[in-house]
Amino acid sequence: MFATVPPATVSQIMRHDFDPMDLVKLNPRRCWDAFEKGGALRDYPSLHSLLVPLCLYFSVLQAACAASGHAEATRIVGEAGLRYTAHLVELEEAFQWSAVVQYHMQFHNKRRQDMAIGDFSQWAFGDRELMNRLLVGRQRGRRGGRQLSLISSAASAKSCPKRF
Structure with a gap:
């Protein structure tokens, strides 16, 4: 089903053992590159990367949930x-961007712990503690005539339901 993803990697994702630093190995543009154990922050120079x-x-994770017959988990993923x-x-x-990548890696590691006990829903909610620790003070300047802030992101997150 996932021709560019080695079976061992699919298994790691399904067991929630896949290191988020290794996401670069799933990039189809880099599937022929040789990688050392664990990627590096430099492997993620842009949002696209x-x-x-x-x-x-997420596609592999969702397919694994579907194959196991868990319709609700499939929907949640x-x-x-x-x-x-x-x-x-x-x-x-x-x-x-460097702060956002660090946020993602730590956020993803927390979600691995949640998924190991069957909770996939936490992907839908930002982590305020991580945001405060890693993002506050690392704001970009004005971009496109609009200034975004952590406060506006946190305020919109408050309106989201706690669970699906």
Whole structure:
């Protein structure tokens, strides 16, 4: 089903053992590159370099849920994955990219722990503690005539339901 993804990698994703720094290995443009164990922050120079493999990661995860017969988990992975990718797009517009990548790696590691106990829903909700620690003070300047802030992102997150 995922011709460019080695079976061992699919298994790691399904077991929630896949290291988020290794997302670069899922980038179809880099499938022939040789990688050392664990990627590096330099492997993610742009939003595109993170989102393309992350979307493939969510596809593998969703297919694994579907294959196991868990319809609700399949739905949650799809919806939460879309919300999280939208969250990353907003963060990229508001904050320095290097800080956003660090946020993602730590956020993804937390989600691995949640998924190991069957909770996929937390992908849909930003992590305020991580945002405060890694993003505050790393705002971009004006871009496109619009200033985004952590406060506006946090305010919109308050209106989201706590669970699906």
